[in-house]
Structure formats: structure tokens, C-alpha cells
Amino acid sequence: MTQASADLSYQSGFGNEYATEAVPGALPQGRNSPQRAPFDLYPELISGTAFTAPRHENRRTWMYRRQPSVVSGRYKPYAQAQWTTGANREIALPPEPLRWAPIPLDKADVDFIDGVHTLAANGDAEAQTGIAAHVYLASRSMERRAVVNADGEMLFVPQQGRLVITTEMGVLEVKPGEIALVPRGVVFKVALPDGLSRGYLCENYGAQFRLPELGPIGSNGLANARDFQAPVAAFEDASVGYELVKKSGGRFWSAPTRQSPFNVVAWHGNLSPVKYDTAHFMTIGSISFDHPDPSIFTVLTSPSDTPGTANCDFVIFPPRWLVMEDTFRPPWYHRNLMSEFMGLVYGEYDAKPGGFKPGGASLHNCMVPHGPDEEAFEKASHSDLKPQKLDNTLAFMFESRYRFIPTEFAMQSPALDQDYADCWAGLKDQYKP
Structure with missing residues (x-):
């Protein structure tokens, strides 16, 4: 890549009006689409929202590139059977908690595109509602292959191995403990500097x-x-050919290109890939008594048409101090309107100290009871309540107003814990009148 991608320079802010050029003078001044752009580059607009969205919500970016993205071959169907879109309503799902052990990486001889496996999904991409929860299992970098998702934006949560995500706007390096967000419609590829990645x-x-x-x-x-x-802006030699895989309407398509899709010399706008280090999250909690709602751990939210009821909340449980008095400190037993897909990046989750492993996942749908296992309940009920630091831990949730439906891959996987419900079997009636 040409320009500051070599030293991985970044611009700060979320939703800012950015302006960056890989070659001085490449950004037009005073107008977005001059009759002739500097260096005879092609202006191209990508709109992440409708043109008439409120000004404070409107997202778009102007790119100045060596060739426009309309230059490509014809698309043909591409096979990726494990990355599915929307919920399969034909799967009869009991209203029970589900949990998966970490899916092993030893058979992952694929790059990112072919290594995505859907565990659960809801909503409808065509109706622009809902989300899908995937795991990726990959061992090879994408070299002359790129992908663009027209169905939705992509939130990356690495668990093992760094990712180098090259996008049309520049390069992001993301390690476990960090996240990355690539907007809908932005072309990207994923390299794996550490090899096997999950x-x-x-x-x-x-x-x-x-x-x-x-x-x-x-x-x-x-x-x-x-x-x-x-x-920051960075671009490749435009004469290098690529295979471009496009996801649209839940289907995958592939087209050859004679040029690199990463040929943007300059860009400005507020639609951009970003990364975030969860270590910078300012955790808030109770300093008196009781366990606050997990909404105080929300990093990002995708609102729905019902105020306060999210299409998706991305929630993290990072290292933090627990100081509450006369309080059962782990999450209480609960049934929620919101459905919760949970994963563990590293460390131990305090409500399931033995059964929830890094790289694993759990699913608790709307009104499915869940909470601490027997071991966590006993420990928290009888421990001496001194200030306690939960350290070296990072769990997260994709929380949605819509019920998740697991895929056939998830339900047939050997990683599915058939005995998950047994972790509560020892909770006896302790009523002492």
C-alpha cells in the first residue's frame, strides 16, 4: 500500500468529518465533484444513509480513486454455505439456553471469506432489520481477494490472532481486546499476520x-x-487484478477485476471503517449496593423503530472493580425481553467460571431463564464482600430485540453443549421459614 498504511497512522473520532489524502493535493478544494478532479482521479460517492436522513445522522464519503468501482467483470454465483442470512423459521427451537464450546481451528485451511460460520441470526436483511452472529475460523490471508457486504455492516471481535483489515479508505490492524467496524458497502480484505485466527x-x-x-x-x-x-488514505497499484466477492440479498457473487479495489488516493466524509480498543471503555458500576443493568456496558447501539429497544446493542464486560455491599455481585437470575448472544474473548466470566471458555458462545433468547451456575452462586452467596478486581477478562454480548434462531451448523456442531442446563441442576430449594 502507498502512504501511511505502512506505519498504520489513524485519525481519531467516531462519525467525524474526516479528510485524508495519500498524495498531497489529491483532495479537491471547495467542491466534491469538480469537472476534473486532481490528478484526473474519479470522484465516487458512497452513501451509508438515505440522502434525506437528518443531518446529524447522515453518513457519506467522497472517494477520489484511480478507477471507479463500476469497472469489474460480470458476477457469477459464489458458494459459501456456512455464512447464512436471516433466520430459518423451519428450525424448531426449544425455549432453552444454549452454549457452545470453542469451535476448533485445526481444520481451518481457508481465508476469512470461506471461514465465516453463522451460529445464529434473526431479522431480515431485505427489510433492514436484525443481525447475524457469526464466528470466523481462518488460517490464510486474503491475497488477491476482496469482499463487500451490501446486506449489513460488519463488527469484528477478534478472539485469537491479529487481523489486518485493508479497506477502500485505508488499513486497520486489530488485535484481541480491540474491535473493528466496517460499514455496509465498503470493500475490504483480511490478512492474518499471526496465522490461525478465530x-x-x-x-x-x-x-x-x-x-x-x-x-x-x-x-x-x-x-x-x-x-x-x-x-488514513492508502492505495495499491491499480493494475493488480482481484477476485471481488459480493454479498447481496443473502447470496454470494464473485466477479474478476483487472484492478485493485483499494485504489482510493484521497477521501473525505463521515462514513468510515473504525477500530476501538476496549481498554479505553470507561466502566460504570454500583458503588453502594445491587447489580446494575448490563445496559451500562453498551459500547455501540443500533436503534430500532421502538425508542429504547435496540435492533442490536454491543455490550462488553471488561476488567472492573466490584465494591457493592450486602449484594449478590454476579448477574442475578433473570428473564429478559432482549435476546442475548454472548462470547468470551479471554479470561474467565464470573457467572460461569468453569463452563464458559474463550472462543465459546452462549444464547439466551427472549424470556429464557438464565444466570449464575451452581458454583458461582455458592461462591457469591458466601464470600467476604471486600473490594474485588475482576481482571484479565473480556466478555461481550450481541443483544437484540429479535429472537435468535441458530443455524443447522450450530445445532449439529460437536461444540454444542448438550448438558448446559445441568449447570443449574444442583440449585436446591433453600427456603428456611
Whole structure:
């Protein structure tokens, strides 16, 4: 890549109006689409929202590229049977908790595109509602292959191995503990500098992720906009051919190109890939008693048409202090309207110390009871409540108003824990009148 991608320079902020050029003078001044752009580049607009979206929500970026993206071969169907879109309503799913052990990587002789496996999904990409929860299992970098998702934006949560995500706007390097967000319609490829890699993906068909409102928290707290990092402009030799895989309407297509899709010399706008280090999350919790709702751990939210009821919330449980008095400190037993897909990046989750492993996942749908296992309940009920630091841990949730339906791959996987419900079997009637 040409320009500052070599030293992985970034611009700070979330939803900012960025301006960056790989070659000085490549950005037009005073107009977006001059009769002739500098260096005879092609202006191209990508709109992430409708033209008439409110100004504070409108997302678009102008790119100035060596060849426009209309230059490509004809598309042919591409086979990727494990990456599915939307919910399969024919799967009869009992209203029970589900859990998966980490899916092994030893058979993953594929790159990112072919290594995506859908575990559960809801909603409808055509109706622009809902999400899909995937895992990726890959061992090879994408070399002369690129992918573009017209169905939704992609939230990356690496669990093992770094990712180098090359996009039309520049390059992001993302390690476990960090996340990356690639907007709908932006072309990207994934390199694996550490080889075998595993992680989680949220494919968001609905409203774009944004920072949540803080309400009574005030002006500071949770994720700060300035801690998100966008790439600077970088481009490849335009004469290098690629295979471009496109996801559209839940189907995959492939077309040859005679040029690199990563040929953007300059760009400006507020639609951009970004990355975020979860270590910068300002965790808020109780300093008196009781266990607060997990909504205080929301990093990003995709709102729905019902205020306060998200299409998807991305929630993390990072290292934090527990200081509550006379309180059962782990999450209580609960049934929620919102459905929860959960993963563990590293460390131990305090509500399931033995059964939930990094790289694994759990699913608790709407009104499915869940909570601490027997071991966690006994420990938390009788421990001496001194200040306690939960350290070296990072769990997360994709939380949605829509019920998740697992895929056949997920339900038939050897990683599915057939005995998950047994973790509560020892909770006896302790009533002592």
C-alpha cells in the first residue's frame, strides 16, 4: 500500500468529518465533484444513509480513486454455505439456553471469506432489520481477494490472532481486546499476520451502529468518540487484478477485476471503517449496593423503530472493580425481553467460571431463564464482600430485540453443549421459614 498504511497512522473520532489524502493535493478544494478532479482521479460517492436522513445522522464519503468501482467483470454465483442470512423459521427451537464450546481451528485451511460460520441470526436483511452472529475460523490471508457486504455492516471481535483489515479508505490492524467496524458497502480484505485466527462477527442489517445516549450519566462515560480510530488514505497499484466477492440479498457473487479495489488516493466524509480498543471503555458500576443493568456496558447501539429497544446493542464486560455491599455481585437470575448472544474473548466470566471458555458462545433468547451456575452462586452467596478486581477478562454480548434462531451448523456442531442446563441442576430449594 502507498502512504501511511505502512506505519498504520489513524485519525481519531467516531462519525467525524474526516479528510485524508495519500498524495498531497489529491483532495479537491471547495467542491466534491469538480469537472476534473486532481490528478484526473474519479470522484465516487458512497452513501451509508438515505440522502434525506437528518443531518446529524447522515453518513457519506467522497472517494477520489484511480478507477471507479463500476469497472469489474460480470458476477457469477459464489458458494459459501456456512455464512447464512436471516433466520430459518423451519428450525424448531426449544425455549432453552444454549452454549457452545470453542469451535476448533485445526481444520481451518481457508481465508476469512470461506471461514465465516453463522451460529445464529434473526431479522431480515431485505427489510433492514436484525443481525447475524457469526464466528470466523481462518488460517490464510486474503491475497488477491476482496469482499463487500451490501446486506449489513460488519463488527469484528477478534478472539485469537491479529487481523489486518485493508479497506477502500485505508488499513486497520486489530488485535484481541480491540474491535473493528466496517460499514455496509465498503470493500475490504483480511490478512492474518499471526496465522490461525478465530473471532466473532456481528452482521448488522439494521440501523447503523452509533454511540449510545448517556442520559443521567452525563457528558462523560462509557466509550468516548475520540478513542475510535479511522484509517488514513492508502492505495495499491491499480493494475493488480482481484477476485471481488459480493454479498447481496443473502447470496454470494464473485466477479474478476483487472484492478485493485483499494485504489482510493484521497477521501473525505463521515462514513468510515473504525477500530476501538476496549481498554479505553470507561466502566460504570454500583458503588453502594445491587447489580446494575448490563445496559451500562453498551459500547455501540443500533436503534430500532421502538425508542429504547435496540435492533442490536454491543455490550462488553471488561476488567472492573466490584465494591457493592450486602449484594449478590454476579448477574442475578433473570428473564429478559432482549435476546442475548454472548462470547468470551479471554479470561474467565464470573457467572460461569468453569463452563464458559474463550472462543465459546452462549444464547439466551427472549424470556429464557438464565444466570449464575451452581458454583458461582455458592461462591457469591458466601464470600467476604471486600473490594474485588475482576481482571484479565473480556466478555461481550450481541443483544437484540429479535429472537435468535441458530443455524443447522450450530445445532449439529460437536461444540454444542448438550448438558448446559445441568449447570443449574444442583440449585436446591433453600427456603428456611
